[in-house]
Amino acid sequence: MSEGASALELIFSGDSDLYSIVGLSLYVSLSAVALAAVVGFPLGAFLALVNFPGRSFVVVVLNAFMGLPPVVVGLAVFLLLSRSGPLGFLGILFTPRAMIVAQALLVLPIIAALARQTIEDLWTEYRDELTAMRIGPAGRVATLLYDARFSLMTTLLAGFGRAAAEVGTVMIVGGNIDGFTRTMTTAIALETSKGDLPLAMGLGIVLISLVIAVNGIAWGVRRYGELRAG
Amino acid sequence: MSRRQFVLGLALATVLGLAPASAQEKSIVVSSTTSTTDSGLFNHILPLFKQKTGIDVKVVSQGTGQALDTGRRGDSDVVLVHARAQEEKFVADGFGVKRYPVMYNDFVLIGPKSDPAGINGTKDIAAALKAIAAKDAPFISRGDKSGTHSAELRLWKAAGIDIAKEKGDWYKEIGQGMGAALNTASASNGYVLSDRATWINFKNRGELQIAVEGDDRLFNQYGVMLVNSEKHKHVKKAEGQAFIDWLISAEGQKAIADYKINGQQLFFPNATARGA
Numbered sequence: 339m340s341e342g343a344s345a346l347e348l349i350f351s352g353d354s355d356l357y358s359i360v361g362l363s364l365y366v367s368l369s370a371v372a373l374a375a376v377v378g379f380p381l382g383a384f385l386a387l388v389n390f391p392g393r394s395f396v397v398v399v400l401n402a403f404m405g406l407p408p409v410v411v412g413l414a415v416f417l418l419l420s421r422s423g424p425l426g427f428l429g430i431l432f433t434p435r436a437m438i439v440a441q442a443l444l445v446l447p448i449i450a451a452l453a454r455q456t457i458e459d460l461w462t463e464y465r466d467e468l469t470a471m472r473i474g475p476a477g478r479v480a481t482l483l484y485d486a487r488f489s490l491m492t493t494l495l496a497g498f499g500r501a502a503a504e505v506g507t508v509m510i511v512g513g514n515i516d517g518f519t520r521t522m523t524t525a526i527a528l529e530t531s532k533g534d535l536p537l538a539m540g541l542g543i544v545l546i547s548l549v550i551a552v553n554g555i556a557w558g559v560r561r562y563g564e565l566r567a568g
Numbered sequence: 569m570s571r572r573q574f575v576l577g578l579a580l581a582t583v584l585g586l587a588p589a590s591a592q593e594k595s596i597v598v599s600s601t602t603s604t605t606d607s608g609l610f611n612h613i614l615p616l617f618k619q620k621t622g623i624d625v626k627v628v629s630q631g632t633g634q635a636l637d638t639g640r641r642g643d644s645d646v647v648l649v650h651a652r653a654q655e656e657k658f659v660a661d662g663f664g665v666k667r668y669p670v671m672y673n674d675f676v677l678i679g680p681k682s683d684p685a686g687i688n689g690t691k692d693i694a695a696a697l698k699a700i701a702a703k704d705a706p707f708i709s710r711g712d713k714s715g716t717h718s719a720e721l722r723l724w725k726a727a728g729i730d731i732a733k734e735k736g737d738w739y740k741e742i743g744q745g746m747g748a749a750l751n752t753a754s755a756s757n758g759y760v761l762s763d764r765a766t767w768i769n770f771k772n773r774g775e776l777q778i779a780v781e782g783d784d785r786l787f788n789q790y791g792v793m794l795v796n797s798e799k800h801k802h803v804k805k806a807e808g809q810a811f812i813d814w815l816i817s818a819e820g821q822k823a824i825a826d827y828k829i830n831g832q833q834l835f836f837p838n839a840t841a842r843g844a
Contacts, residue, residue: 421642421800429802431643432597432628513597513628516611531747532606533754533772 355517356541360548363521366434366508367501370441371494374449377442378497379490382453383479386461397454403447408506415440416510432513437521440507445497452493457482488560495556502549522548595624596807599636599644601715602745604790605629607765607834612827617814623807631714631745639663639793642800645808648792648815650715650763655791664793668816669844671824671835673764675719675786678750679779680757693783694727701729704738706758708749711741719788720761726785750776763788765834789844790835792816815839 385397417423419431419439430436460482468478483490505523512519514528522545529538604610605627614625628638632649639647640663647664649655658664677696679688685705687696700707710717724731731739742752746766753760754774762770767778780786792812797803814820821837828834838844 421802426642432626513626515597515626515628516605518626528606530751531602531745533747533751533770535772 356544358517359520359522359525360544362434362519363502363523363545364548364552366437366521367441367498369438370445370501371449371497373438373442374446374497375494378446378449379453379483380479382450382455383457383483385450385454386458387475387478387482397451400447400451400454404451406444406447408444408504409510410506411444412440412507412510415443415507419511431511432515432519434512434519437508437512437519440511441501441504444504444507445501448500449493449497452496453486453490456486456489456493460486488564491556491560495553498552499549502545502552593624594622594807595626596645596804596811597626597628597643598646598648598811599628599630599634599638600648601632601635601650602629602747603650603716603763603766604648606745606747607763607769608829609765609824609827609835613820613823616823617811617820620814620819621807621810623810625811631710631712632716632718633713636663639795642795642803645795645804646792646811647795648790650788650790651718652789652791654715654718655793659793663796663799665796667791667793668812668839669841670790670792670815670839671821671837672787672789672844673835674781675716675761675788676764676767676778677759677780677786678753678762678767678776679759680753680775681777682757682775683779685759688777688779690780691782693723693780693785696780697724697727697729700738700759701727701734704736706756707739708753708756708758708760709739709741710746710749710761711743712745714745715788716746716761716763723761723785768829768832768834789838 385393385400415436416431418425419428419436420426421429421431430439464482464485468481473481503523505527508514508519508521509524509527512521512524514520514524520528522541526538526541526545529535529541600610606629610625610627614627618624628635628644630638632651632654635644635647635649636654636658638644639658640661647655647658648670655664655667659667677687677693679685681688685696685699685703687699690696699705709720721731740752740756740758742749744752746762747770749760750762750766750770751772752758754772754776757775759779764781792815794805794808794812795803797805815824816839821839824835824837825833
């Protein structure tokens with residue numbers, strides 16, 4: 339357990355670099371998931387409730403995009419945000435904001451596709467009731483999103499897992515700048531390239547523990563909510 | 569919690585998520601090579617520069633080819649790399665203002681202790697490469713247009729070998745950074761060309777050791793350039809030039825010389841040397 343030991347030393351020695359890296363990882367991935375949810379939940383609900391020509395095609399593409407290669411998303415966002423690209427005037431390449439945008443794009447299909455499935459299933463159950471109550475489309479979306487909130491939390495966690503684990507977009511778009519855009523995953527890649535495999539593995543264990551902790555908290559919140567909601 | 573609060577909460581989380589990550593302070597982006605970062609040099613000299621000027625230097629470490637491209641696109645303010653021909657082209661094309669020599673170190677040929685090509689301890693890099701090719705001994709190439717990759721291709725040429733034509737299964741181009749190439753060589757007991765600084769700082773050596781060193785052709789010069797603000801208006805000209813001026817000043821040069829690992833000096837300042 340020399341790998342785990344060196345990581346534990348880092349944690350308990352109060353290594354401020356490690357804490358800032360962990361903090362940035364959480365900040366970027368949680369923000370990306372929140373951003374993706376704001377767009378993805380309504381989009382998923384829309385696809386679940388509204389029939390339009392080409393809907394099946396959109397659903398298939400959305401499902402397929404759940405497996406978007408991070409490195410491709412990273413490259414696309416890089417080209418957009420580069421000073422020589424169309425959004426270069428923003429000047430946010432190599433900043434945490436760019437990383438959030440890139441991860442949000444990566445996670446959006448996962449959240450939208452899973453939300454669509456959840457809401458569509460719930461819709462078959464609620465259809466008659468909501469139709470009888472003459473609730474309009476916006477009200478239907480809001481009701482379904484609210485009643486599906488516990489299942490949708492799992493959707494958010496799937497998105498978070500994806501964001502926290504990926505290295506492709508944050509490396510390209512963030513640049514792995516020490517103390518500014520270095521995340522857990524890019525730090526692991528860097529230590530691996532320095533040949534410090536025990537430290538890299540230790541950081542990997544820290545990252546996995548972190549993801550487990552976030553999931554544990556979410557599970558607790560959900561249980562508490564379910565108990566209160568009866 | 570009402571539906572409206574739920575949606576509002578999500579929206580709020582998003583806005584917070586996009587709030588500025590750090591207060592505005594004077595900073596520049598430097599695109600540089602993996603060798604300067606992996607060796608730990610920047611961690612040593614940047615705090616000294618910041619203390620003096622208050623300017624925060626953000627380093628993006630890439631291969632020399634990519635680092636120059638980052639500057640060409642206007643995504644960095646200063647470029648610090650090690651491939652003179654490419655640097656001079658960068659300036660000639662108008663993307664860089666002027667090239668300043670900063671420091672040098674040298675390349676070393678790394679190989680396994682078993683030494684299938686029989687070159688351990690020799691000095692003639694051309695002869696060593698010929699022996700590797702003749703014996704089809706495993707060789708790991710960066711293959712990523714980095715400064716070290718350019719140097720490797722130049723050395724094959726010096727050995728009279730047209731590597732593009734003569735490469736076989738023994739020659740593996742991995743298209744990755746110096747550390748990854750050393751990891752690959754370590755795992756497959758191959759030969760690999762490395763800059764000395766990355767090698768000294770590299771931990772996963774396995775059976776690897778220095779096979780060939782000390783040839784004049786293994787000299788490795790680093791140069792620094794400010795990205796031309798005529799091409800990219802937003803380039804932080806004053807701060808970028810301040811960094812370059814500091815690097816080539818007596819103080820900056822001393823900071824570079826003072827960086828040592830296990831008592832070994834990694835980079836040798838030579839800003840004042842002529843023709844470097």
